[in-house]
Amino acid sequence: MNHNFPRHSATLDHAERDEFVPFVHELAAIGTAIIRRHYLQGTAIELKGDDTPVTAADRRVEEVMRLLIAQRYPDHGILGEEYGMQRPDARYRWVLDPIDGTKAFVSNCFIFGTLISLLRDGRPILGAIAHPLTGHVLVGLGGGPTLLGDRVMRTRRCARLEDATLLTTSHWEMVDHRVGPAFEPLSRRARLYRSWGDCHGYFQVATGGADLMIDPVLKSWDICALVPVIEGAGGRVTGIDGGDPLTASDLLASGDPSLHAEVLRLLATP
Amino acid sequence: MNHNFPRHSATLDHAERDEFVPFVHELAAIGTAIIRRHYLQGTAIELKGDDTPVTAADRRVEEVMRLLIAQRYPDHGILGEEYGMQRPDARYRWVLDPIDGTKAFVSNCFIFGTLISLLRDGRPILGAIAHPLTGHVLVGLGGGPTLLGDRVMRTRRCARLEDATLLTTSHWEMVDHRVGPAFEPLSRRARLYRSWGDCHGYFQVATGGADLMIDPVLKSWDICALVPVIEGAGGRVTGIDGGDPLTASDLLASGDPSLHAEVLRLLATP
Numbered sequence: 001m002n003h004n005f006p007r008h009s010a011t012l013d014h015a016e017r018d019e020f021v022p023f024v025h026e027l028a029a030i031g032t033a034i035i036r037r038h039y040l041q042g043t044a045i046e047l048k049g050d051d052t053p054v055t056a057a058d059r060r061v062e063e064v065m066r067l068l069i070a071q072r073y074p075d076h077g078i079l080g081e082e083y084g085m086q087r088p089d090a091r092y093r094w095v096l097d098p099i100d101g102t103k104a105f106v107s108n109c110f111i112f113g114t115l116i117s118l119l120r121d122g123r124p125i126l127g128a129i130a131h132p133l134t135g136h137v138l139v140g141l142g143g144g145p146t147l148l149g150d151r152v153m154r155t156r157r158c159a160r161l162e163d164a165t166l167l168t169t170s171h172w173e174m175v176d177h178r179v180g181p182a183f184e185p186l187s188r189r190a191r192l193y194r195s196w197g198d199c200h201g202y203f204q205v206a207t208g209g210a211d212l213m214i215d216p217v218l219k220s221w222d223i224c225a226l227v228p229v230i231e232g233a234g235g236r237v238t239g240i241d242g243g244d245p246l247t248a249s250d251l252l253a254s255g256d257p258s259l260h261a262e263v264l265r266l267l268a269t270p
Numbered sequence: 271m272n273h274n275f276p277r278h279s280a281t282l283d284h285a286e287r288d289e290f291v292p293f294v295h296e297l298a299a300i301g302t303a304i305i306r307r308h309y310l311q312g313t314a315i316e317l318k319g320d321d322t323p324v325t326a327a328d329r330r331v332e333e334v335m336r337l338l339i340a341q342r343y344p345d346h347g348i349l350g351e352e353y354g355m356q357r358p359d360a361r362y363r364w365v366l367d368p369i370d371g372t373k374a375f376v377s378n379c380f381i382f383g384t385l386i387s388l389l390r391d392g393r394p395i396l397g398a399i400a401h402p403l404t405g406h407v408l409v410g411l412g413g414g415p416t417l418l419g420d421r422v423m424r425t426r427r428c429a430r431l432e433d434a435t436l437l438t439t440s441h442w443e444m445v446d447h448r449v450g451p452a453f454e455p456l457s458r459r460a461r462l463y464r465s466w467g468d469c470h471g472y473f474q475v476a477t478g479g480a481d482l483m484i485d486p487v488l489k490s491w492d493i494c495a496l497v498p499v500i501e502g503a504g505g506r507v508t509g510i511d512g513g514d515p516l517t518a519s520d521l522l523a524s525g526d527p528s529l530h531a532e533v534l535r536l537l538a539t540p
Contacts, residue, residue, distance in 0.1 A: 040479075107462070108478070109464075109470065110470065133380070171463065193442060194379075194466045195441070203378070204378045207310060209376070209378025210378070
């Protein structure tokens with residue numbers, strides 16, 4: 001099988017790197033400050049139409065990030081989970097998920113994070129996973145590398161499922177997915193299998209701590225940031241059918257391209 | 271069914287509180303400092319005889335904690351995961367797990383923690399879960415309360431499994447447990463079901479963010495700290511058979527005593 005999956009992020013040029021990377025760190029730091037004020041404070045939980053939770057922290061972080069982007073880049077587009085799309089035809093578009101893992105957040109779990117990405121002509125050139133409680137900000141640059149502070153992060157090699165750490169967000173949602181009948185035995189074959197996942201699962205793959213992260217349901221505000229983070233670290237990311245992750249509604253990310261191919265093959269086998 | 275499960279921790283008196291609580295915070299702070307130096311630094315992983323991982327961080331944290339205890343309380347006993355038992359007949363005995371969740375630690379996941387407890391005449395009077403990456407230190411006092419800094423933490427009420435957030439460490443280890451045939455459908459009925467768990471699952475229950483944490487395999491260096499943390503916050507903790515957690519090899523912790531009774535009943539049904 002061909003392991004040469006195409007990259008889905010576009011290459012960031014030097015001027016874009018100098019301009020946008022410090023700004024992404026500013027957005028992440030401000031989001032972190034807001035979220036930390038709400039964590040473990042009994043923040044009220046509201047259910048949205050799709051039965052997913054939202055809190056005042058999600059809304060406030062996105063409001064503030066939108067305000068800062070609009071002030072600095074008034075001609076850029078913005079898509080966010082809580083407040084929708086502005087200027088969809090702009091060449092540069094920011095895609096924001098103020099709290100990815102709101103269920104973790106309201107369960108007092110540590111693993112949620114803020115996702116920030118920047119698209120140029122519809123392809124991400126920059127993606128960030130910011131973990132407010134620990135202060136880790138992982139930034140993937142289109143064309144590489146992926147940086148944690150000033151350290152270059154690399155995925156690890158792991159060619160065999162039996163040696164792999166496999167992560168997902170929800171076991172039962174994954175079992176109920178179209179590929180569930182193939183996934184369930186696969187999850188048993190993995191050396192270590194854990195859920196919670198959310199953006200932290202991709203953090204673990206990109207930093208070489210885990211090998212596979214699979215998500216049954218994702219929206220574009222989740223996916224756009226994850227693609228440059230994983231690809232910049234040497235990993236691979238596609239939909240669960242092997243297609244373009246940017247148009248997918250589910251995601252498979254792998255540290256080792258050969259394992260990515262093997263897992264796609266196993267999941268495609270009825 | 272009788273919901274009045276007995277408490278398994280013993281009450282801490284004022285002199286013990288003044289003497290030992292600041293010392294537990296000192297141990298937690300020093301452990302945290304050591305662990306943070308090792309996190310995401312490519313620390314070598316060694317497999318022990320029971321196939322569980324250990325790193326230089328686990329060993330160094332326990333060494334230093336033992337040194338500090340022996341210097342301050344030379345007649346106290348110490349049991350730790352990595353270096354065994356000293357003075358098993360002492361009236362006061364410290365029970366230590368330097369890194370609970372070493373698999374999470376080596377997977378670059380945030381949820382591992384240091385467990386510290388103090389037993390008097392074989393019953394815990396004090397337990398702490400310290401999360402090095404976020405700095406949270408949750409201290410359960412025998413007889414209550416459970417404190418996060420100076421804030422009193424309480425479990426939340428949740429009488430129905432369908433409304434509950436259920437946590438475990440490993441899905442497949444739980445399915446392979448004696449009660450696995452009853453557990454698997456129960457985990458599907460819960461409103462939210464996630465793994466990783468480890469000590470963070472008990473942190474989530476004790477702080478009112480989750481309702482149930484179940485662990486298929488635990489050792490006494492894990493259990494002793496968790497009992498006062500859960501009980502001090504108003505929750506219940508027993509073995510999976512409903513018996514004394516301090517002599518159990520598995521654990522169920524619940525925020526709501528009535529839900530605890532219901533889940534024990536469901537798990538006992540073949």
